[in-house]
Amino acid sequence: MIKRIVLAFLLIGTFQFSHAQKNWDWGGPIDPLQKQFEVLHYKLDLAINPDERSIEGSATVTFEAEEKLEILRLNLIDEYKVTQVLMNGDAVEFTHSNDILDIRPIDCTCNSVEIFYSGVTPIAINPPWNGGFTWEKDGFGNHWMGLSSQGEGAKIFMPALDHPSSEPREGVDLYFTVDHPYFVAANGTLVETEKMGDKVRYHWSTSYPINNYNINFTLGVFHSLKDVFISSSGAEVPIEVIILKENEAKAAAIMEVLKVSTATHEKYFGAYPWPNDKVAIVETPYLGMEHQTINAYGNNYQFVPMGNTQYDWLLHHELGHEWFGNKVSVGDWADMWLHEGITAYGDWLFYYEHGGMESYLEKAKEVGMGIPHDKPVVGKINSTEEEAYHSEIYTKGAFVMHSLRWVLGDDVFFPFLLALASDERFTYQNQIDTDEFISFVQEFSGQDLADFLNLYLRTTKLPQVKISAKGKNSYQIKLDGIKFEIPVEVQTSEGIQRIMLGNKKVKVSSTSAPVVDPNGWLMLKQ
Structure with a gap:
């Protein structure tokens, strides 16, 4: 804890010093x-x-x-x-x-x-x-x-x-x-x-x-370890770790981590987008960044066990940008959450794939508790990078995807995610914005989810859970602050039920006080 506090003061000082220097930004309205x-x-x-x-x-x-x-x-x-x-x-x-x-x-x-x-x-x-x-x-x-x-x-x-x-x-x-x-x-x-x-x-x-x-x-002065990754597309993709000569002994271990992360992303996001180039990381003197086919890695080999494999959050996150950020990209930083939020959600999917549902839900709850809901996830049109960049494009952006999974169900959500990452309207030389994302969700699912998505993406408001006792073993539940209905888990004495909730009261029977959203699928005021 002390180390974290000291680091926080150092970063604040660095941030203030950096703003005393020339501040380059980009984006905003394009020059005529x-x-x-x-x-x-x-x-x-x-x-x-x-x-x-x-x-x-x-x-x-x-x-x-x-x-x-x-x-x-x-x-x-x-x-x-x-x-x-x-x-x-x-x-x-x-x-x-x-x-x-x-x-x-x-x-x-x-x-x-x-x-x-x-x-x-x-x-x-x-x-x-x-x-x-x-x-x-x-x-x-x-x-x-x-x-x-x-x-x-x-x-x-x-x-x-x-x-x-x-x-x-x-x-x-x-x-x-x-x-x-x-x-x-x-x-x-x-x-x-x-x-x-x-x-x-x-x-x-x-x-x-x-x-x-x-x-x-x-x-x-680097050590390079090369291999071939067999993509889900069948392509034989060169895969390479380029690390400092002094870390040569760690090459085999990080290569395995890179392969597992690539395969995990492919399962949920589709085939690796740059098969004619390479999958690669290079060790850098700073934490990391998504650079197409040569992701910067500076996490000092801090692998943690996850199920039967090893997880490096930094490596996995930056690699996820090969799909969302590099292949699927935005033309206005106002929509940067589509880069960072979906990629951050890809981090959660590593927990799901290798740690199981319990690990995944624990990760979601941990992140959800830290979201301040101070700024909308989607910025104003023609945002600069500095205007658009804040923590909630990661955390709340990922939670929106988590909630969307719950609303759509796995049988629709996971095919939707694959389809989004491969639709030619949004990939390679083409780009995507938030409105197009919402339209694609509705087009793919056949559900009217515009109000639901716009609430979480474009406002800082949250539905307010209201529970009132109505006689013996009877309760009424509603969600204040919304004009639409969403499916919500409600735990009663009879178990967990999936109930459509909105601003109209819904009656449930239970010998104990009901618990709304016990598994943490939605962002709600309780």
């Missing part, structure tokens, strides 16, 4: 100039210099526009110096200020621009919540660098159309040049390793759509 084009592909070609904590190189942005652009507006923080911008091999005019890079395209049919830039990287103050670059040394004195940018966007490391609605549908190619013996782990597939004297150049590539903050790279 950025509505005029779509990014198709990014190529990043960088030299990473750990001694100077700097990067230098170029980024090539391939885009598509229906009409000729007067200005191609990208985002790049002012901490980097842009030295040249080329289009079709010719230098073009640009301005760079206020974290905006405005490029004046030349009159040509070309659809790509190459930007040369360099600079000292922004340092993460409290990663991954206040992100940036984290530069550390491993136990052997080697440089160890991690990058986190969910709260800041890609502009802290590359020029980008930095809005959550923008995902390059043709993926990214990433080139990194570093001193030997350093390795750089990144998204997709390692296409080539080129040795150049005392330097090494790595080329990573993915052809899948990818959100800007999921583009990532980590530098260190």
Whole structure:
């Protein structure tokens, strides 16, 4: 307890200090100039210099526009110096200020621009919540660098159309040049390793759509353990753990944890979304983050037994984002709960799968007791990341899914979850919002659940349980504050019954006072 209190004060101090620094945010209303084009592909070609904590190189942005652009507006923080911008091999005019890079395209049919830039990287103050670059040394004195940018966007490391609605549908190619013996782990597939004297150049590539903050790279002297994961789709997917050389002896154990978590997610969310790339984690000098096909892992191998297997909450949670957050993603941070809430619910499903129903319900009760109901789960339209991000998008978002399971029943809920994660309207280059989620629930189940879902997602109100004795062995129960009915468990002297409750009184017979929702399926005021 003392350690937790000390840590809390340290985090509060760090948080206050971080706000004294420059605060990068992203999302909100998209810039009108950025509505005029779509990014198709990014190529990043960088030299990473750990001694100077700097990067230098170029980024090539391939885009598509229906009409000729007067200005191609990208985002790049002012901490980097842009030295040249080329289009079709010719230098073009640009301005760079206020974290905006405005490029004046030349009159040509070309659809790509190459930007040369360099600079000292922004340092993460409290990663991954206040992100940036984290530069550390491993136990052997080697440089160890991690990058986190969910709260800041890609502009802290590359020029980008930095809005959550923008995902390059043709993926990214990433080139990194570093001193030997350093390795750089990144998204997709390692296409080539080129040795150049005392330097090494790595080329990573993915052809899948990818959100800007999921583009990532980590530098260190690593040990790699590779294997093949047989997906539920039948695909043979490369699986890899990339960990510090000093932790080599732990590779086999964390590989097994990764395989079990992947298989568990596949059971409830469907086949692994990136079979042509890889399932992978890389050890980072901060806690963790979902980076498509290369999840950051910094939980120090804190496995706990769960049934007949081992559980690592951090590894499992970030891996779950491969489905919800990376494959199924939102274009407005107002709907961030669809990333975090459903993925957090996937954590509960590990308890269900490996610990059983009792373990699952205990987890739900534990989380439910800690929800303050201070903020709506769904933010205002055109939210920035900072406006949308708070604890209840995880906890209450997960509890909404838990309650939905109860209302729909397992025979409908679990097929619904699989269908949601595979519907082409919401996956890969397409995105989803809360209204579409609610419509899909109703479409799939055939039930009118809009009022139920909107109550929990868009308000902080909870139904109030009212129980009144009416004569001997008779009680009346209702839920104040709602205009719809929901199924509720009620425990009486005769056992547990499933009763439809709303704002009209329902009579039950019992020789003892009834208990409403004894297993904790719903968020209610008791």
